[in-house]
Amino acid sequence: MNPKGPILFFDSGVGGLSVVKEARILMPDRAYVYVADDAAFPYGDWQEDALRARLIALFGELIERFAPSMIVIPCNTASTLVISDLREAYPEETFVGTVPAxxxxxxxxxxxxxxxxxxxxxxxxxxxxxxxxxxxxxxxxxxxxxxxxxxxxxxxxxxxxxxxxxxxxxxxxxxxxxxxxxxxxxxxxxxxxxxxxxxxxxxxxxxxxxxxTSEAIARRALLLASALPLPDAQPQGRDVAIVTSGNVTKPLARLMTGFGFALQA
Structure with missing residues (x-):
């Protein structure tokens, strides 16, 4: 974990942006990375063991690439399935999950x-x-x-x-x-x-x-982030969004821009 790294949000698609919107209100000075695992969307079609293995491996790559200060998983399917496995696999990371309210x-x-x-x-x-x-x-x-x-x-x-x-x-x-x-x-x-x-x-x-539950998830992230130092000064446009499919379409790029992200494959 890098205490000054970005907060990484992870979802199967663009749904987690509902939580990012609340988080930005509460934590406007943080850096953010958003990951949409659209290559595997929807998660409901997956067998549990296969999805679990995919997510554990994928998070290893994301942690190495972004060195996040915190990882927020708004996705109910991913959280209820794999968050305990992620905490065991990556004990130095701080994970915030979600469950049905x-x-x-x-x-x-x-x-x-x-x-x-x-x-x-x-x-x-x-x-x-x-x-x-x-x-x-x-x-x-x-x-x-x-x-x-x-x-x-x-x-x-x-x-x-x-x-x-x-x-x-x-x-x-x-x-x-x-x-x-x-x-x-x-x-x-x-x-x-x-x-x-x-x-x-x-x-x-x-x-x-x-x-x-979007606001409640963001407030939990705020509570944990309060113990972390603010990131160093970042250039404008610091926040990036990743789609695992690599399918960077113009409508998706506009959507991510509207939420303050520069979209990358």
């Missing part, structure tokens, strides 16, 4: 009906079941593994367009009625999903509280 949802629900909207990989992981057991045993938690929503969000961010009917189909299973009660909270357990939340609100059959 099941605990705050259980504390805030009034109806007792909570839905967790996530990728298929996240909803089938034992980590998620353990969170429900530990923090939401008095609620009825409906796990909704969306096959297509992350792709739709990625498309929206890169191209600026998505069909609202496609979004509606993905969120319909979140809304349940039982004994006069209705789902009142939906946990957005994927960093891609907040970029579509306005579409979700519009297409929802009734109003719910959508829980987004």
């Amino acid at each position: 099941i605990k705050p949802a259980a504390e805030r629900t009034r109806s007792g009906l909570v839905s967790v909207l996530a990728t298929p990989g996240t909803v089938r992981r034992q980590y998620t079941f353990d969170l429900i057991r530990d923090y939401a045993s008095r609620c009825e938690v409906n796990l909704v593994g969306s096959e297509h929503l992350a792709r739709l969000a990625e498309q929206y961010m890169r191209e600026g367009h998505v069909e609202e009917a496609d979004v509606a189909r993905e969120i319909v299973p979140c809304f349940q009625e039982q004994d006069g009660r209705r789902t009142d909270i939906v946990v957005l357990a994927c960093t891609h999903y907040p970029f579509l939340v306005n579409r979700m609100r519009k297409m929802a059959p009734w109003p719910v509280d959508w829980i987004d």
Whole structure:
């Protein structure tokens, strides 16, 4: 770990930019690197052992290249699968992960009906079941593994367009009625999903509280970063974004520029 190095954000695609946006508000003087593992997107299509091996090897390359002061993994799928392995493999590094916001949802629900909207990989992981057991045993938690929503969000961010009917189909299973009660909270357990939340609100059959963990992740990073010295003065345009596919398209470059990154393959 280089205490003056950049903070490295890692996600399967562009979804983690939702956390970078919050982090920049809280830590404007830090240097940032953003890595989108779009060569492997979406992670939900991978077998767990293969994805675990890929990520452990990839992080070794990233740590050697950037010497980060901290590594933030907003991606729920990657965090719940491999963050303990990463901490074991790279014990000198500081990792900040994320988990589905099941605990705050259980504390805030009034109806007792909570839905967790996530990728298929996240909803089938034992980590998620353990969170429900530990923090939401008095609620009825409906796990909704969306096959297509992350792709739709990625498309929206890169191209600026998505069909609202496609979004509606993905969120319909979140809304349940039982004994006069209705789902009142939906946990957005994927960093891609907040970029579509306005579409979700519009297409929802009734109003719910959508829980987004982006700010909470950024605040955790801030807490850990407070013990680190500020980086040395850097030239303008210091922040870089990497896409593992090497597919540097003009729309993607514009997107990254809008978030303050110079895009590299």
